[in-house]
Amino acid sequence: AVLARDETAGGYRVQHIYRNDPDAPDDLSPLARYGVDVHEGDVITAVDHVPALSAPDLGALLRNQAARQVLLTVKPGGNGAAREVVVQPMTQSQESNLRYSEWEYTRRLAVDSIAHDSIGYIHLRAMGSTDIDQWARDYYPVFQRQGLIIDDRHNRGGNIDSWILEKLIRKAWFYFKSR
Numbered sequence: 001a002v003l004a005r006d007e008t009a010g011g012y013r014v015q016h017i018y019r020n021d022p023d024a025p026d027d028l029s030p031l032a033r034y035g036v037d038v039h040e041g042d043v044i045t046a047v048d049h050v051p052a053l054s055a056p057d058l059g060a061l062l063r064n065q066a067a068r069q070v071l072l073t074v075k076p077g078g079n080g081a082a083r084e085v086v087v088q089p090m091t092q093s094q095e096s097n098l099r100y101s102e103w104e105y106t107r108r109l110a111v112d113s114i115a116h117d118s119i120g121y122i123h124l125r126a127m128g129s130t131d132i133d134q135w136a137r138d139y140y141p142v143f144q145r146q147g148l149i150i151d152d153r154h155n156r157g158g159n160i161d162s163w164i165l166e167k168l169i170r171k172a173w174f175y176f177k178s179r
Helices: 058-062 092-115 129-139 162-169
Strands: 002-006 011-016 043-047 070-075 083-087 119-123 147-151
Touching (some): 043 058
Antiparallel strands (some): 043 070
């Protein structure tokens, strides 16, 4: 999430929680996970009972805690009592990937909204073995639309695989249809 130190609120205000494809719940932000119930505008006042403002940055209290359970004390953005929630912080690499996933997801939502689902959007991250899985996941829901935007901005390398090109130029030869 994007957090901002807020002395008057007594902690770090959650300005933005990164979001991504809801079909990939394992890739959600720690604050967006089921049961955490933290929202933009809420204030993190403590980490494992240590006051958040006692550290120069909230990251100092989360150092070396990736994938471990951490207890956050969170005060709602409006009125209400503070509550405690358990989260598992992520590494900087995972956070970078989360920001990238949000960028991809919001581009896809924008294309769907503007084109009213007549144009599909696919982003090519890279051409490694895990990227083929993402290509298939993103391609098949939209391949029959009137057009496709295949975005390779910020691509992390590799070559356009012949497998992808074959999928794009394939013509339908046969369909099954009920009587």
